[in-house]
Amino acid sequence: MDLAFVLQVIISAILMGGVFALIAVGLSIIWGVMEFVNFAHGDFMMLAMYLTLGFFTILGIVPILSLPLTAIILFFLGVGTYQLLIKPVLKGPMVAQIVVTFGLLLFMRNMGLVAFTANFRSLPAEATSVGGLFSGLMNFHGAFIPKTKLVAFVLSLVFIILIDQFFKRTNTGMALRATAQDRKASELVGINVGRMYQLSWGLGVLCVGVGGVLLSTFHYIYPEVGLVFTLFSFIIVTLGGFGSIWGAFVGGLVVGFADVLGGVVLAPAYKFAVAFTIFVLVLVWRPQGLFGGGQS
Amino acid sequence: MKRYHYVMTMIGLFFLLFPILFKNPFFHHVVFMLFLYAILAEAWNVIGGYAGQLSFGHALYFGVSAYISTFLFVRFHVSPWIGLILGVLAAAMVGFLVGLPFFRLKGHYFAIGTIGVTEAIRAIIKEWQLIGGAVGIYIPLIPSSFVDFQWSSRIPYYYIGLAFVVSAVYANYKVENSKLGYYLRAIKMNESAALSLGINPLKYKEIAMIISCGFTGIAGVLYAQYTLYVHPDSVMAMSISIDMAIMALVGGAGTILGPIIGAAILIPLNEILKVYIGETGSLHIAIYGVIVMIVAIFQPLGIIVYLEQILRKPVGKGLKE
Amino acid sequence: MDILEIEGLTKRFGGLLANNEISFCVKQGEMLGLIGPNGAGKTTLFNCITGVYRINSGTVRFEGHEIHGAPTYEICHRGIARTFQLIQVFADMTALDNVAVGALLRTNDLGKAQRKALSYLEQLNLVDRQRIFAKNLTLVDRKKLELARALATEPKLLLLDEVASGLNPSEVVEFIRVVREINASGITIVMIEHVMEAVMNIAQRIVVLDGGRMIGEGSPQEIVSDPHVIEAYLGEGYHA
Numbered sequence: 142m143d144l145a146f147v148l149q150v151i152i153s154a155i156l157m158g159g160v161f162a163l164i165a166v167g168l169s170i171i172w173g174v175m176e177f178v179n180f181a182h183g184d185f186m187m188l189a190m191y192l193t194l195g196f197f198t199i200l201g202i203v204p205i206l207s208l209p210l211t212a213i214i215l216f217f218l219g220v221g222t223y224q225l226l227i228k229p230v231l232k233g234p235m236v237a238q239i240v241v242t243f244g245l246l247l248f249m250r251n252m253g254l255v256a257f258t259a260n261f262r263s264l265p266a267e268a269t270s271v272g273g274l275f276s277g278l279m280n281f282h283g284a285f286i287p288k289t290k291l292v293a294f295v296l297s298l299v300f301i302i303l304i305d306q307f308f309k310r311t312n313t314g315m316a317l318r319a320t321a322q323d324r325k326a327s328e329l330v331g332i333n334v335g336r337m338y339q340l341s342w343g344l345g346v347l348c349v350g351v352g353g354v355l356l357s358t359f360h361y362i363y364p365e366v367g368l369v370f371t372l373f374s375f376i377i378v379t380l381g382g383f384g385s386i387w388g389a390f391v392g393g394l395v396v397g398f399a400d401v402l403g404g405v406v407l408a409p410a411y412k413f414a415v416a417f418t419i420f421v422l423v424l425v426w427r428p429q430g431l432f433g434g435g436q437s
Numbered sequence: 438m439k440r441y442h443y444v445m446t447m448i449g450l451f452f453l454l455f456p457i458l459f460k461n462p463f464f465h466h467v468v469f470m471l472f473l474y475a476i477l478a479e480a481w482n483v484i485g486g487y488a489g490q491l492s493f494g495h496a497l498y499f500g501v502s503a504y505i506s507t508f509l510f511v512r513f514h515v516s517p518w519i520g521l522i523l524g525v526l527a528a529a530m531v532g533f534l535v536g537l538p539f540f541r542l543k544g545h546y547f548a549i550g551t552i553g554v555t556e557a558i559r560a561i562i563k564e565w566q567l568i569g570g571a572v573g574i575y576i577p578l579i580p581s582s583f584v585d586f587q588w589s590s591r592i593p594y595y596y597i598g599l600a601f602v603v604s605a606v607y608a609n610y611k612v613e614n615s616k617l618g619y620y621l622r623a624i625k626m627n628e629s630a631a632l633s634l635g636i637n638p639l640k641y642k643e644i645a646m647i648i649s650c651g652f653t654g655i656a657g658v659l660y661a662q663y664t665l666y667v668h669p670d671s672v673m674a675m676s677i678s679i680d681m682a683i684m685a686l687v688g689g690a691g692t693i694l695g696p697i698i699g700a701a702i703l704i705p706l707n708e709i710l711k712v713y714i715g716e717t718g719s720l721h722i723a724i725y726g727v728i729v730m731i732v733a734i735f736q737p738l739g740i741i742v743y744l745e746q747i748l749r750k751p752v753g754k755g756l757k758e
Numbered sequence: 759m760d761i762l763e764i765e766g767l768t769k770r771f772g773g774l775l776a777n778n779e780i781s782f783c784v785k786q787g788e789m790l791g792l793i794g795p796n797g798a799g800k801t802t803l804f805n806c807i808t809g810v811y812r813i814n815s816g817t818v819r820f821e822g823h824e825i826h827g828a829p830t831y832e833i834c835h836r837g838i839a840r841t842f843q844l845i846q847v848f849a850d851m852t853a854l855d856n857v858a859v860g861a862l863l864r865t866n867d868l869g870k871a872q873r874k875a876l877s878y879l880e881q882l883n884l885v886d887r888q889r890i891f892a893k894n895l896t897l898v899d900r901k902k903l904e905l906a907r908a909l910a911t912e913p914k915l916l917l918l919d920e921v922a923s924g925l926n927p928s929e930v931v932e933f934i935r936v937v938r939e940i941n942a943s944g945i946t947i948v949m950i951e952h953v954m955e956a957v958m959n960i961a962q963r964i965v966v967l968d969g970g971r972m973i974g975e976g977s978p979q980e981i982v983s984d985p986h987v988i989e990a991y992l993g994e995g996y997h998a
Contacts, residue, residue, distance in 0.1 A: 178545040229734045235544050236491055237737030240686050243679050244733060247726030251719040372556065375549050414564075417557035424550050425538040616862045616871070623848055623859045630846035633808065634911055635834035635863040 145283025150401055152284055158397025159294040160355050162390040163301055164370055165377035167348035169389045170304075172378065173321040174341035177227065180242040182374055183367030184249035185346050189215055189353030190362045191257060197268045204268055208296075208354045212347050219346025223339050246367070253364030261361045269358045293355040300351055304344070305386045317341060349374075376420040441748045452599060456592050465591040469663065471704040472598035473656055477677070478684035478696030479605035480652035483612055485682055486691035488645040489625035490540060493678050494551030495653055497535070497558055498528035500673035502654030503661040504562075507574050510585070517586035517662055525654040532650030533643055540642045552675070559673040573668025576661065586662045594663050601659065602697070605652050609693045617644055653681075687732045689739025698741055703728075761786040761915055761946050762807070767816035767826075769799075769806050776802040778970040779816070784915070789941045790948045791961030791978075795990055798967040800950045801843055804917050808840055809833045820915070834863065839913035841904045843920050843950075849893035853884055853903050856892055860910030871910075878906040882936060898929050902936070909940065916940065918949040922956040934960055958982070966990070 168182050189211050196207035222245070230241045266276060269289045278285040308314035319327045320337040328334050360366075377396050381388030399416050456465055477499070485491050505527050506520025539550050563571045581588040588594065612618045620641045623631040628638055661667050684703050689695025706728070710721035736742060762784040769777040776799045784790050792800050805811045807818055809830040818826040825833055839860075848856050857875035858868070865871050879885045882902040887895060892903060901921060908916060921937070922930045934956055941947050941960075951957035957964065957978075964981045966974035968990040974981055981987055 172545075176545070178549060226730060226734065230737065233733070233737035234690070235489070236485060236682065236686050236690050237733040239491055239493070239545065239548055240683055241730050241733040243683070244726045244729030247729065248723050249726075251723035251726065254719045255723060372552075375553070379549070414557045414560040417553045417560065421550060421553045421557065424542070424546065424553065615868055616866050619855065619859050619862060619868065619871075622851065626848045626850060627846055629810070629830075630842070630848065631859075632810075632830040633834060633840055633842075633846075634860050634907065635831045636859075637829070637831045 143283070148282055148284035149286075152281065152286055153290075154398040154401040155394060156286070156290045156294040156397075157400060158394035159297040159301075159390070160352060160393075161370075161373060161377060161396050161400075162393025163297040163355065164349050164352035165374040165381075165389045165393055166301060166304060166386055167345040167350075167352065168371075168374045169345075169378045169381070169386065170317075170348065171341050171345035173385070174317055175338050177231075177238065178242070178375075179345070180239070180371060181245035181249055181367070182349060183369065183371035184246055184253070185215060185218065185367075186349045186353035186356070186370055187253060187362075187364060187367040188218075188249065189350035190357040190360075190366070191253070193354045193357045194262060194264060194362055197264060204264065204354055204358055208351065211354050212351050215350030216343045216347040218350075219342040219344070220339050222346070223342035227342065228335070228338070246371075250364055250367060257364055259363060259365070261363045263361055264357055287359060289358045293358050297352065297355055300348070301386065301390055304348065308386065313340065373416075376416055379420050379424050444748065456595055462591055465595055467705065467708050469591060469595055469598050471700055472595070472602045473660060473663075474680065474684060474704055475602045475697045475700040476598075476605045476652055476656040476659075477681045478688065478700045479602075479609050480649050480656065481681040482609060482649075482685045482690060482692075482696045483652075484642070484645050484649040486685055486695070487609075487612060487618060487621045487625075488642050489621075490536075490642060490646075491544070491548050491682065492551045492649075493548045493675075493682060494535075494553075494555030495649075495681050496673045496675065496677040497551075497555040498532055498650040498653040499657040499660070499677055500559070500562070500667075500669070501531050502528040502657035503667045503672040504568055504574070506658045507576055507661045507667045508568055511574055511576060516584050517658060518584070521586075521655065521658045524658050525651045528654030528657065529647040529651045532646045532653075536639075536643050536646045540639055540646075552678070555673060555678065556675070559669050562669045562673065569668065571669060573666060573671070576665040576667075578665065586658075587665075594659070598659060601652075601655055605655075606693060606697060608648060608652065609696075612645070612648065613693055617641060621645055683729050686737070687729070687739060689741030692739065692741050695739045695741045698744065699739065702740060759786045760784065761821060762948075763817075763819040764807070765817045765819075767803070767806060767818060768814045769802055769811055770814050775970050777806060777813075780967070780972055781816075782965050782972065782975055784946060784948055786914075787941075787944060787946055789937075789946075789960055789962050791957040791964040792948055792950045792967065793952070793957060793964060793981075794967035794973075797969075799970045800967055801919055803967070804840060804919055804950065807833075807917065808838060834911055834913075837912075837914035838917065839908040839911045839915070840917035841901075841908055841919055841921060843923075845897075845900050845904050847892040847895075847900050847903050847907070850891060852889050852891055853879060853895065853899075854888040856903055857907045857910045860907040863911045875906075875910055878910050881909070881939075882906045897924055901925070901933070905936070909945075913945060915946045915948070918947060918951075920950055920952060922951060922953040925953075930956055 164186055168179065171177055171179055192211045192214065193204050193207060196202040196210065197204065226241055226245065230238050277288060279288050279291060308318055316327070316332045317337055317340065319330070319332055320334055324334055327337070373396055377389055377392035380395055381390070381392030396416065455468060477495070481492070481495055502524030506517050506524040509515040509520045509523065510517050535551065535554055539547055542550055562568065568574060579585055579587055581590070620631070620636050623634070623636060624638045624641060631638065657672060660672065664671070684699035685696040686699065687703060688697065688699025707721065707725060710724055714721045714724065732740070760783040764783070765781045767777055767780040768775070780803060792803070794800055802811065806813045809825070809828050809832070813826050816826070817824055820833070820836055820838060823836070825836065848859065851859070854872060854875055857878050858871045861871035861874040861878070862868070865874070876885065876888065879888055882905060884899060884902055884906065887899060892900060895903060905921065918937070922933055925933065930953060937947065937949070938960055949957060949961070961978060964974070964976065964978055965972060966981060966987050973990060974984045974987045976984070
């Protein structure tokens with residue numbers, strides 16, 4: 142085992158982890174503000190991936206340019222989903238609240254199968270290379286890093302920082318954090334909690350959408366890709382704490398490592414079991430995650 | 438009162454005579470699957486409906502039981518009836534163990550936890566060559582035998598299934614009208630008040646879990662003996678866990694007959710969708726998803742609420758959340 | 759005989775000392791009043807006794823046995839029942855079922871529990887409302903219901919948390935009568951109260967808390983003229 146190999150593994154894990162983290166942050170936002178878990182989370186990501194593919198193959202727009210478009214579409218999709226599906230079900234029993242997103246999962250995933258078939262697709266190289274700028278591999282002390290992955294990671298990181306700053310520095314961000322901490326108190330100081338819920342869905346789905354766009358530059362695109370990433374997101378958010386953005390980042394790195402190392406060290410199927418076992422242990426031992434806090 | 442009993446009796450007679458009235462084996466198959474899911478939905482209802490612990494990993498107990506009876510039969514030629522008892526015991530025990538750390542979690546947390554446990558164990562079973570790994574175990578086709586729980590005709594399976602459905606419904610009836618049922622409702626409504634009245638939440642949730650997982654285990658063995666093939670993606674699939682909960686919800690979670698009504702609506706509906714829309718492209722599942730969303734939003738208390746109005750008889754105490 | 763002995767009970771929440779070295783005893787069969795300004799730590803004390811909170815130090819003995827550290831449901835088994843400041847009836851259950859849940863502590867037979875529940879409802883004048891869902895009852899009836907439910911557990915010690923709050927004077931009078939009856943039947947009662955007529959009239963002894971500390975203990979007459987108590991309630995500058 143030489144340095145280059147180890148370096149390759151580590152860098153690969155970090156790059157993957159960053160993108161995983163962004164995907165998970167979306168789940169974390171909705172969970173943090175509303176204490177609601179969207180089981181169709183990954184299916185929005187799947188949608189973003191197909192949108193990216195469509196923008197390129199049909200309209201010729203490269204992902205780096207179609208990203209803002211996809212982001213906006215997904216933001217409104219998130220808001221729309223909240224208004225249409227989530228808001229009415231909040232007054233009902235918990236079982237309905239959970240089942241409604243399962244229904245959404247079934248709908249989105251299978252409509253995906255109907256519309257796109259189960260074939261695995263990928264973005265052609267021209268889409269991601271941006272005129273040769275990002276094509277090929279970068280050599281870092283013997284470790285070979287695909288430039289597209291590097292770009293995806295950097296953009297993920299930028300986005301996470303933006304989201305984090307939004308929450309910390311803007312009034313709306315503060316209002317969201319207040320709602321996450323204590324719903325009743327927020328209402329009492331005049332925060333429109335319904336609006337906050339709407340916004341959290343918009344932002345959450347936007348994040349998972351952007352994550353999906355970035356993921357599509359180096360990952361296969363197929364209708365069932367959503368579920369795996371939903372489960373991954375659960376693990377990441379549980380590790381990092383429901384509602385904590387940097388916690389999700391750390392969680393993403395951990396899962397990124399587990400994914401890459403798992404493929405290297407253990408049989409691929411076991412890594413799933415290991416990841417879930419860790420997840421279950423953390424959930425039981427510290428339900429608020431390693432960093433997160435819940436409703437007071 | 439009288440109208441309700443009349444309807445129940447007619448329905449009972451209908452299912453009792455169904456195989457005689459309708460000779461089409463496809464119909465027998467559909468109704469058998471209905472029975473299977475009715476047992477599952479009723480089983481889920483005990484822990485998800487009455488106790489309010491929303492498990493989305495119940496396929497685990499289905500699979501554990503199916504694997505145990507199948508393994509014992511294929512390897513050691515143990516009668517699947519004994520396998521049934523052992524499978525049920527194993528399923529109940531696994532459920533008990535899962536409950537110990539997880540019952541302190543509520544709502545979404547508990548749901549995610551149960552999904553995680555089942556997915557983890559399913560991933561492990563896929564690697565476990567002793568019980569067939571990802572390929573699973575085939576039960577050899579043998580001449581019809583009661584002891585070996587196998588028949589060439591569907592009819593014995595039908596009646597055995599019907600018998601277990603009745604017992605599952607009866608179990609729900611007993612749970613609802615017992616100390617356990619009252620305590621579970623109390624815990625669900627206000628756990629701190631329940632504590633102050635001497636109720637130990639973990640104890641009663643575990644009792645409910647054992648009953649729930651036990652019946653899930655019964656369905657597991659039934660399924661194994663009917664399809665003669667168990668593998669991780671058939672007996673531990675997430676879709677089984679989700680469907681159990683969906684059917685209980687659609688029919689009416691927390692009521693005696695709600696789950697069975699949910700199964701009675703969704704299983705035939707699914708078959709009809711398959712016929713009219715075709716199985717290509719999974720459009721029928723997408724539509725199923727839409728129906729689920731609609732019911733969850735517009736009548737989360739379940740279809741049973743409408744039936745209640747028609748029959749003008751309250752069908753259980755757990756209707757209000 | 760002292761049915762309840764509290765010694766040096768201390769409960770801290772981070773930096774806040776909610777209960778500070780509380781020590782007193784409750785004699786079997788007596789009616790003890792627990793008073794003090796808001797935030798004095800009275801309900802916290804109840805929560806400590808019933809095991810809802812884990813105490814930081816001190817002991818709680820019930821009928822001679824240490825109960826601090828025991829889970830709440832076990833403490834109820836041993837014979838301590840309570841009502842809550844914010845009523846905690848089971849909103850979506852009928853009045854009868856509410857009390858039946860209480861009665862099920864001492865019997866496994868649902869029918870028997872329901873019959874016993876009926877008798878408690880009778881005792882509290884709620885029989886004609888037995889089939890009404892608890893959430894549809896008036897405030898007074900809900901308070902009575904919570905009381906009936908607690909009684910159904912056949913407690914030896916009953917902790918009442920502000921039973922009289924929110925009631926008009928005639929309702930207070932009725933509650934005083936009911937509480938007296940319960941006490942007369944042999945059940946020891948400790949009641950947190952703000953409504954002075956209620957507690958001064960029926961309590962035989964009073965314990966006063968302020969800022970987490972015990973600042974007075976004695977008969978109602980003694981307490982009323984205790985300068986510390988007066989200061990706590992009304993501030994400096996007042997005297998008996």
